[in-house]
Amino acid sequence: MNKNVSTPPESMKSVSMEELNIRIINIKKHLDKRLLILGHHYQTDDVIRHADERGDSFALAKIASQTDAEYIVFCGVHFMAETADIITSANQKVFIPDVTAGCFLADCARSDDVEDAWEEIRSAGSFRTIPITYVNSSAELKAFCGKNGGLVCTSSNAGAAIDWAFERGQKVFFFPDQHLGRNTAFNMGIPLNEMILWDPEEPLGGNSIEAIRNARVILWDGFCIVHLEFNAEYVNILRKQDPSVNVIVHPECNFEVAQTADYMGSTAYIIKMIEQSPAGSHWAVATEKNLVNRLKKQHPDKRIEILQSFEPYCKSMAQITVLNLAHQLEQLSQGNLVNQVIVDKKYRKEALTALNRMLELKI
Numbered sequence: 273m274n275k276n277v278s279t280p281p282e283s284m285k286s287v288s289m290e291e292l293n294i295r296i297i298n299i300k301k302h303l304d305k306r307l308l309i310l311g312h313h314y315q316t317d318d319v320i321r322h323a324d325e326r327g328d329s330f331a332l333a334k335i336a337s338q339t340d341a342e343y344i345v346f347c348g349v350h351f352m353a354e355t356a357d358i359i360t361s362a363n364q365k366v367f368i369p370d371v372t373a374g375c376f377l378a379d380c381a382r383s384d385d386v387e388d389a390w391e392e393i394r395s396a397g398s399f400r401t402i403p404i405t406y407v408n409s410s411a412e413l414k415a416f417c418g419k420n421g422g423l424v425c426t427s428s429n430a431g432a433a434i435d436w437a438f439e440r441g442q443k444v445f446f447f448p449d450q451h452l453g454r455n456t457a458f459n460m461g462i463p464l465n466e467m468i469l470w471d472p473e474e475p476l477g478g479n480s481i482e483a484i485r486n487a488r489v490i491l492w493d494g495f496c497i498v499h500l501e502f503n504a505e506y507v508n509i510l511r512k513q514d515p516s517v518n519v520i521v522h523p524e525c526n527f528e529v530a531q532t533a534d535y536m537g538s539t540a541y542i543i544k545m546i547e548q549s550p551a552g553s554h555w556a557v558a559t560e561k562n563l564v565n566r567l568k569k570q571h572p573d574k575r576i577e578i579l580q581s582f583e584p585y586c587k588s589m590a591q592i593t594v595l596n597l598a599h600q601l602e603q604l605s606q607g608n609l610v611n612q613v614i615v616d617k618k619y620r621k622e623a624l625t626a627l628n629r630m631l632e633l634k635i
Contacts, residue, residue: 274371278610280599289318293600296322299601305600306606308341309597310356312348313539314560314589319347319597328539329355329407330426336360337631343367343604346613347592349375353613354411358623359631363480367604373588375408377524380450380494383412385472389422389492392476393445396484402437403445406430406452406494407630411615411623413447418622423629427523427538430456432633433490447492451499455523455530457489464527469493469568499524501584502558508530510556510579519579520545521558529558529579539563546571561585 278308287295299308300322311323320326325335329352336356337343344366346353350373355457393401404421405413414424421440425433430452437444444510446453447470456466467489470477476484477493484490502525510517520535520542530536535545546555551573557564561583568576578584603610615623 273614273616275612275614276369276608276610277371278599278603278608279370280595283407284595284599287488287595287598289594292324292594295598296601299605300324300398302600302605303343305340306342307345307601308335308343308579309341309345309347310335310352312352312589313543313563313566314586315452315592316562316590317409317566318594320566322594322597322599323347328375328428328429330538331629332356333426333485333627334631336366339364344590345369345597345600347597349373349378349588350409350613351375351378351408351410354615355407355414355627357615358411358414358614358620359627362633365609367600367609367611368396368613369593369600369611370591371611371613373591376586377406377408377449377494377496378410381405381409381413381472381492383410383416386398386413386447386492389470389472389477390416390445393443393484393490396476399443399485400441401445401490402441402442403447404430404433404437404453405447405626406449409448411619414623415619416622417604418625418629422626423633424626425630427452428540429461429630429633429635430523432635434460436629436633443488443490445492447488449496449524450491450493451495451526451530453489453491454629455525455536458527458534467491475484484544495522495526498560498584498586499558500526500527501582502526502579504528504532506580507556514554517554517556519556519558522577525558528625533558543567546574546576549574562589567631 311320322432353368468487554575556579558579
């Protein structure tokens, strides 16, 4: 739920970028420790320069759970702000500068469809199934996992989450990103023939009762449209040009891309690997363009390029702009609590349970 939705007035739209930046800096000084701005790695340089903390979804969730700031402004997409609202205290308030900044992947799984699938899976046999939802999902699905003995994961800790689940059950029901689930489970030694894909538009997800009973991992048919822009054919072309290239990919990429890569991991992992690599090394990176281009600027002694002939980017992340960030902060400085993200009380407790299980994982 979004409270008091507000967008920049026409009078602000003609203000120069320089002036908007000055306003943001001054308001940050004024609000001081009452304010915390969180920025996801996929934000543009213009926006992320104003973030007090930057990170991937896992890092930002941890930061949100530990801050004492009264106002938390999330420069990311809506599910991230929801997560922050769930894990912060009642006297803290979470805001997003553009409430319409959603996530295609999160929208791939609707709670009603997941509930229907859950009943069909449970009716297929007496086995115990543990649900895992990627953090890129609604508060309702996080609550569903908390209620049914499951947890949330991010790309940083998906392997640990799957281990946690198999300590408690015989099957994992993983949603909404099939590729993160498949790539992670395969790297943990689970063969492809022990995984099935669940299509919510088909009876039994398009599977037989026997296939459901035999599967160890049930994958929801969801995906990130940005990371599906990368393909194995381009990797092969690049390797012919430079056999020494280091191919590093995000686990939301498809299985074929993941199998051609030298390294795979979250955005935090990608950053760490490149930071620690020797000067002169060549890296081809399969993730959102803003992060890759930022790495290029930060490491001019290394050859860094995006793993594609064009630059895939997240349109939803791009909805957060310097203009609407400045507007958000101006409203807060005047005591106007606009664009507040409030998770419905009926989901908060169980969603928090699922998130706390994630935060307690050892990775």
